Each structure stands twice: as C-alpha cells, then as structure tokens.
Amino acid sequence: MRTDLFSAAQLLKQAEDVYILCHRHPDGDTLGSGFALKHALAALGKRTRLLCSDEIPEKYARFMMTPETREYFPPQFVVAVDIADLQLLGEELQTYRDRIDLCIDHHPSNTGYARHTVVDPTAAATAELIFDLIGLLGVQLDSCMADCIYAGLSTDTGGFRFSNTTARTHRIAASVIDAGADHTAINYQLLEVKSLQRMEVERRVLNSLAYYFDNRVAVLCITQQMLRETGAREDELDGIAALPRRIAGVQVGVTLREQPDGSYKVSLRTNEGVDASQVCSQLGGGGHARAAGCNLKMEQDAAVQAILQTLRPYLEQIPDNKE
Amino acid sequence: MRTDLFSAAQLLKQAEDVYILCHRHPDGDTLGSGFALKHALAALGKRTRLLCSDEIPEKYARFMMTPETREYFPPQFVVAVDIADLQLLGEELQTYRDRIDLCIDHHPSNTGYARHTVVDPTAAATAELIFDLIGLLGVQLDSCMADCIYAGLSTDTGGFRFSNTTARTHRIAASVIDAGADHTAINYQLLEVKSLQRMEVERRVLNSLAYYFDNRVAVLCITQQMLRETGAREDELDGIAALPRRIAGVQVGVTLREQPDGSYKVSLRTNEGVDASQVCSQLGGGGHARAAGCNLKMEQDAAVQAILQTLRPYLEQIPDNKE
Numbered sequence: 001m002r003t004d005l006f007s008a009a010q011l012l013k014q015a016e017d018v019y020i021l022c023h024r025h026p027d028g029d030t031l032g033s034g035f036a037l038k039h040a041l042a043a044l045g046k047r048t049r050l051l052c053s054d055e056i057p058e059k060y061a062r063f064m065m066t067p068e069t070r071e072y073f074p075p076q077f078v079v080a081v082d083i084a085d086l087q088l089l090g091e092e093l094q095t096y097r098d099r100i101d102l103c104i105d106h107h108p109s110n111t112g113y114a115r116h117t118v119v120d121p122t123a124a125a126t127a128e129l130i131f132d133l134i135g136l137l138g139v140q141l142d143s144c145m146a147d148c149i150y151a152g153l154s155t156d157t158g159g160f161r162f163s164n165t166t167a168r169t170h171r172i173a174a175s176v177i178d179a180g181a182d183h184t185a186i187n188y189q190l191l192e193v194k195s196l197q198r199m200e201v202e203r204r205v206l207n208s209l210a211y212y213f214d215n216r217v218a219v220l221c222i223t224q225q226m227l228r229e230t231g232a233r234e235d236e237l238d239g240i241a242a243l244p245r246r247i248a249g250v251q252v253g254v255t256l257r258e259q260p261d262g263s264y265k266v267s268l269r270t271n272e273g274v275d276a277s278q279v280c281s282q283l284g285g286g287g288h289a290r291a292a293g294c295n296l297k298m299e300q301d302a303a304v305q306a307i308l309q310t311l312r313p314y315l316e317q318i319p320d321n322k323e
Numbered sequence: 324m325r326t327d328l329f330s331a332a333q334l335l336k337q338a339e340d341v342y343i344l345c346h347r348h349p350d351g352d353t354l355g356s357g358f359a360l361k362h363a364l365a366a367l368g369k370r371t372r373l374l375c376s377d378e379i380p381e382k383y384a385r386f387m388m389t390p391e392t393r394e395y396f397p398p399q400f401v402v403a404v405d406i407a408d409l410q411l412l413g414e415e416l417q418t419y420r421d422r423i424d425l426c427i428d429h430h431p432s433n434t435g436y437a438r439h440t441v442v443d444p445t446a447a448a449t450a451e452l453i454f455d456l457i458g459l460l461g462v463q464l465d466s467c468m469a470d471c472i473y474a475g476l477s478t479d480t481g482g483f484r485f486s487n488t489t490a491r492t493h494r495i496a497a498s499v500i501d502a503g504a505d506h507t508a509i510n511y512q513l514l515e516v517k518s519l520q521r522m523e524v525e526r527r528v529l530n531s532l533a534y535y536f537d538n539r540v541a542v543l544c545i546t547q548q549m550l551r552e553t554g555a556r557e558d559e560l561d562g563i564a565a566l567p568r569r570i571a572g573v574q575v576g577v578t579l580r581e582q583p584d585g586s587y588k589v590s591l592r593t594n595e596g597v598d599a600s601q602v603c604s605q606l607g608g609g610g611h612a613r614a615a616g617c618n619l620k621m622e623q624d625a626a627v628q629a630i631l632q633t634l635r636p637y638l639e640q641i642p643d644n645k646e
Contacts, residue, residue, distance in 0.1 A: 160483050160496075161514065163507040167497040173483075174493035184486040191484065195571045196538060199529075206526040215519055248518050 024090030028155025053090025127152025143180030347413030351478025376413025450475025
C-alpha cells in the first residue's frame with residue numbers, strides 16, 4: 001500500500017525492535033539512509049539493528065556506525081531503505097522478503113513489495129526522505145545523523161553534479177551542514193580518494209584509450225591482465241566507464257571489460273544523438289538511451305571492430321559536435 | 324574604506340555607465356560574479372561594460388554573455404569583482420587602478436585599493452556576495468544571472484567539495500536552481516569535461532607516476548616533451564598537481580613541471596603532518612602548510628632525489644597513515 005512520510009512516521013513511532021534493511025552491494029545512499037534512521041530510532045529509545053547481505057565497506061562504516069552492544073533480539077518491525085525490489089535484498093536477507101512492514105525509497109521502479117511503501121521519485125536520494133522523516137519523528141538531528149544524510153545526498157548525486165540534483169537536495173545539504181555534517185572529509189573519502197590499485201588500473205586503462213571516427217568515439221579496455229597486475233577489485237572499477245564521455249567532442253564512449261572466460265562485457269555511454277540501447281540491441285544486448293551494454297564472445301580487436309561497424313550508420317546520421 | 328553590501332547597493336543604484344572589472348586569468352567566480360552583476364545593472368536600465376585583461380574562455384562566454392550593442396561610453400563608476408589586489412587587474416586594466424569606486428571580494432588578503440570595499444572572507448565565492456547584492460538592488464534573478472552565480476559557487480568550491488563550502492553556499496545554490504540555473508550542464512562543462520589534449524597529457528603524466536617511502540610519497544612529472552606531443556596549453560594542466568594527493572595512503576604529492584629552460588617548477592601538496600612550506604623553504608621556495616613550491620635548476624632525477632632527501636626527516640617524524 002502506498003503511503004506518505006507522515007503515516008510512515010506514525011508507524012515508526014509505535015514500532016519497537018526495528019530491523020532496518022539495506023540493499024546488497026551497499027552504497028552511500030542505502031547506508032546513509034539506513035544508519036541515519038537507525039540513530040534517530042535509537043534516540044527515541046528503540047532497539048534497532050541494521051542488516052545488509054554484503055559487508056559494509058570501511059569507508060562508510062568509519063563514520064556512520066556507532067559502538068553498540070550486540071545483544072540479539074527478534075524483529076517486531078522491518079523497514080527497507082532504498083531497495084527497489086526484493087532481489088536487491090541479496091541472499092542473506094531473503095528471509096525477510098515476506099515480512100517487510102515499511103519501505104522508504106526514491107526509485108520509480110519500486111515494486112511495492114512492502115506492507116507500506118513511501119516512494120518519491122523526485123527525491124535525488126532516499127536520504128532526502130529520511131531527512132524529512134527524522135523531522136516528522138520529532139528527533140533533533142545530531143552530527144552523526146547529519147553525516148549519514150550528507151553521504152546519501154552526495155554519493156547519489158555524484159557530488160551534486162548529476163541531473164537528479166534539485167534545489168531541495170541543496171537545501172537539505174545546508175541543513176545537515178548546519179547540524180554538523182563533516183562534509184569536506186566525507187566528500188574526500190567518498191568521492192575523491194582512490195586506492196593505489198585503482199590508480200594503477202586507471203593508468204593502464206588510459207594507455208588503452210583509442211579514438212575512432214575523427215575522435216567522436218573513444219574506446220577503453222580493461223583486461224584480466226590489468227586486474228591481475230594491479231590487484232584491483234571489481235568494485236574499484238566504478239566510474240571508469242564514465243571516463244571516455246568526459247572527453248570534449250566524444251559522442252560515444254565504449255568500455256570493454258574482459259571476463260574471466262575471455263569474452264567482453266561492453267558498456268556504451270552516449271551523448272545526445274546516438275541511442276545506446278538501439279546500438280547494443282543489434283549486438284544482442286540492451287539498456288537505456290544514454291547507457292547500454294552487451295556481451296561479445298570474440299577477441300578484443302574483433303569486438304572493437306564489431307562495435308565500430310554497428311556504430312557507423314548512427315554517427316553518419318548526426319552532426320559532429322566538435323567545438 | 325570598508326563598507327557593507329547594503330551601502331554598496333545604494334552606490335550602485337545611483338551609479339550610471341558602470342564598468343565591471345574581472346581579474347586576469349579569469350575563472351568561474353570572477354566572471355560569474357561580474358556577469359551576474361552586469362545583467363542585474365542592465366535590468367535597472369544602466370549602461371554596463373565588463374572588462375578583463377585576458378580573453379574570456381569560450382566555456383564561460385557561451386552561457387554568461389548576452390548579445391549587446393558595442394557602443395562606446397566612458398565609465399562613470401568602476402567596480403572590481405573578486406580582485407584581491409591591483410596586480411591581478413593585469414596589464415590592460417592598469418589604467419583603472421586609481422579610479423576603482425567599489426570592490427566586492429571574498430579574499431581575506433584584499434588590499435583595500437578601492438574607494439569602497441566589501442570583503443567577506445566567510446563567503447566561499449564572491450558570487451555569494453553578488454547574489455545578496457542583486458537582492459538588495461531589488462532585481463529579480465533571471466535564469467542567466469542564476470547560471471552566472473551558480474558557476475561562481477561551483478568552480479570556487481570545486482563542486483561543493485572544498486572546505487570553504489558552507490550551508491550558505493548550498494542555500495544560494497538552491498535559490499539559483501529555483502531561479503532556473505542549468506546546473507547539470509554548467510557542472511559538466513566547467514568540472515567534468517576535459518579536452519582531448521588534456522586527456523592525452525594526463526595519460527602521459529600518469530605514466531610518470533612513481534611512489535617512494537612505502538607509497539607515502541607520489542611523484543608526477545610534466546615534461547616539455549609531453550606538452551609538445553599533445554599540444555596541451557598551460558591552462559589545461561589545472562588540477563594535475565592535486566592528483567597524487569587523491570591516492571589513498573599518499574601523504575605527500577609532488578609534481579615537477581619542466582620549464583622551457585630545462586629547470587623544474589616543483590609543487591608540493593601534503594596531508595596533515597608534513598609542513599609543505601618548511602620543506603620547500605629548505606629548497607629555496609615557500610608557500611602554505613599544505614601547498615608550497617620551489618624551483619630546481621637540475622636534471623629531473625637529481626630534482627626528485629633532492630626533494631626525497633629533504634622530505635625524509637619529515638616523514639620519519641610522522642606515522643604512516645595507511646589503513
């Protein structure tokens with residue numbers, strides 16, 4: 001049943017022994033939202049636990065988590081935050097799939113699996129909704145809750161750069177900074193700093209950068225060898241697919257990622273003009289207009305040629321947008 | 324004479340035929356502040372001109388400038404925005420040095436060269452002050468003024484990431500987004516996009532990346548050959564000196580820039596613990612605690628060794644902050 005934040009606050013005020021669920025492969029928004037809510041409910045004297053199928057990365061844990069006694073209690077009320085569908089619970093949390101009382105989310109694709117669901121797709125981050133919810137709970141924001149909310153806003157908007165950012169996002173950022181959010185340190189830790197392994201992968205990946213069609217197409221390649229040589233983990237490759245699109249004049253950015261079986265996972269990012277989803281569907285894949293993908297079981301050179309051949313007619317239909 | 328924004332607004336209301344001066348090597352804040360003020364004064368029916376010693380880069384001009392008739396008129400009132408001292412006027416604008424009626428600035432080092440000076444060092448950008456000033460002038464913010472203000476905020480705070488960012492910065496960002504600022508496009512153009520030449524320099528520079536002292540020191544080198552090979556301009560190297568400090572565990576980032584005469588301009592960025600200014604003064608240079616520089620007239624290898632030798636005792640005094 002769809003409901004609003006006011007009713008959600010009423011439900012939470014009456015709830016005891018609350019479990020808060022975050023989505024698998026947790027990011028700044030699901031964790032920031034979950035921990036801010038956890039701390040707010042704790043301030044109301046409730047017992048709370050936060051659960052996630054995957055380990056909580058140290059970069060979030062260090063400022064979101066507070067010391068607590070790990071006494072076990074069974075849940076009487078279960079809340080899911082930033083989880084669009086039940087699959088995103090991950091394996092460990094499937095046990096709660098039929099007993100989620102409340103879901104707070106901002107994904108338009110939310111499947112409405114919970115007893116009560118608050119979805120606001122105009123929110124840039126679920127953390128925006130949690131900020132309002134904490135106000136409705138009558139809890140004063142402390143600096144730890146402020147840090148958590150800020151982390152959610154900042155990571156889900158790419159540091160206030162993505163098009164989902166609104167005036168409301170900035171107003172909430174202002175409020176949590178007033179409440180003591182350590183915004184500079186959070187941005188540095190979550191947006192700026194790169195592991196040495198990531199830096200080394202990036203160096204190698206940049207060396208693979210090749211331009212085609214008068215620099216309108218840029219192609220990057222991440223090989224298994226690069227991962228072996230640098231020791232970089234999969235999650236340290238985040239954002240590399242966005243690199244080619246940042247080059248002025250590049251209309252199509254292509255990233256090839258070699259899989260352990262030697263095939264290539266292809267990711268296509270396009271600016272206005274080329275429909276990435278159409279291109280990828282011709283190669284057996286699919287996706288969105290500006291970001292799509294496909295899998296190619298062939299050698300690297302053959303894969304690049306296949307993509308370029310498929311792209312050619314699309315590029316011929318649109319103007320070169322060099323300045 | 325120091326004054327406040329309210330008095331500045333009174334002066335501007337009475338002024339006619341206003342020249343607005345921006346600093347040389349113009350950035351998003353001096354131009355965003357200058358053009359927002361220009362458009363606001365034009366909305367009050369005043370004749371205005373904006374002057375800068377250097378050419379206004381296309382990335383700013385395209386959204387800040389509006390078409391206008393270029394009829395000449397002599398200035399009756401001269402305003403300087405975001406200009407801390409007269410030297411920053413550049414050569415072309417020295418002719419106005421003794422007749423600046425009003426200066427609006429946020430640099431604590433402002434020398435007070437104008438007849439009336441408004442300096443607020445708590446403002447992250449001069450654009451924050453111009454936003455307030457436009458309100459005091461009774462002018463309704465249009466979307467072009469909003470774009471200009473946003474550009475000033477965003478560039479002077481590195482996209483709301485630097486420690487100068489405050490709740491006020493975010494509140495003004497919210498207001499200018501409400502007034503129609505095209506924030507996503509501005510951030511993409513001013514913070515994200517890189518010229519192909521810059522990308523190529525970055526690739527070569529990353530290949531020069533070397534680590535010392537158990538990865539606590541990272542050294543980058545930009546040679547004349549790299550610039551020749553890529554055709555990158557000096558202003559396309561912005562931000563490269565900040566790269567090493569973004570690597571986790573790196574406490575000191577060193578960037579060497581080969582000069583046309585073969586000497587090296589060294590820039591040192593440090594995290595807490597190492598005083599960059601002390602290190603550089605031992606090598607004949609100086610600067611701030613976290614960012615300093617010096618010039619070394621020697622071969623590249625010798626320059627790197629000289630820096631490492633000077634750094635050693637400092638590193639021995641502080642703990643390795645690896646996680």
